[in-house]
Amino acid sequence: MIRIGILGLGGVGGYFGGLLAKAYFKSEEIEIIFIARGETQKAIAENGLKIVTDNTETIVHPKLVSNNPDEIGILDYLICATKTYDIKESLLSIKECIVPKTVILPLYNGVDAPERIQKIFPENDILQGCVYIISMIFSPGTIRKIGFYEKLFFGSKTASKDKLDQLQSIFEKAKIESYQVQNIEETVWEKFIFISALASVTSYLNQNIGEILSNKESKAVYVALLHEIEAVAKAKGLQLPEDIVNQTIVKLEKSPKEATSSMHRDLAAGNKTEAMSLTQFIVKEGLKYKVKTPLYEKIANALV
Secondary structure, three states: OEEEEEEOOOHHHHHHHHHHHHHOOOOOOEEEEEEOOHHHHHHHHHHOEEEEOOOOEEEEOOOEEEOOHHHHOOOOEEEEOOOHHHHHHHHHOOHHHOOOOOEEEEOOOOOOHHHHHHHHOOOOOEOEEEEEEEEEEEEOOEEEEEEEEEEEEEEOOOOOHHHHHHHHHHHHHOOOOEEEOOOHHHHHHHHHHHHHHHHHHHHHHOOOHHHHHHOHHHHHHHHHHHHHHHHHHHHOOOOOOOOHHHHHHHHHHOOOOOOOOHHHHHHHOOOOOOHHHHHHHHHHHHHHOOOOOHHHHHHHHHHO
């Protein structure tokens, strides 16, 4: 039996975890376990997890929904999708479920998660991964996905090919559009460039994607951020496309105009934000690699 834990049932964990739960609900080979607490745990235990897209509503049931390590048991794979500020606390709360054979796939907004997780679990294979999707918690136990776009990328320079192939096969059978890629660090950074600049500009200007694109001054701020983060990535030695700034702008232009970043939503709701991982991180990397990031610095000072 392959046992897969989903830690963090927000827009990413809830959506992709939901597809896995749906595919393997009656499986005798794969168990999907949702790791949740509070209202989310209660809602899913009573009514299942509801996934709402533009034209469908689906209710899925995991094998188990729990936050008790004794109930959860030992995991073969753990997909982590909490907020970046919850990484350490959430993982330590289920450390008994993580043994050296447990493969951990982080699907966070930032790029520093694998390094942070490796410090907590030095013996484990920590993959790198990222997703492109616009989805969010509508209410406890309900995930709302906007638009048709969904892609999951993962890979590792150190994990065994067997483990990576097995995970890819599990995703494919669950109809998840996933890609196992060699140059995963570059792939993750391409996504990070998109999400970091978007989270920073939407939060700082309090505007959604449509407002950023249609306002000349707002778009100029966004483009300036892209140039700063590109300079940091290049200083780190990452082999990114030459036209990464233009590619990222095109991605934004293809996004739903009414959508915004999860950090902007958190800020508007008065919740804790991921500004440390999405904005401040670039300022720190800039200092480390002697790259000036004045706009990131200005926004980080306003948000952190």
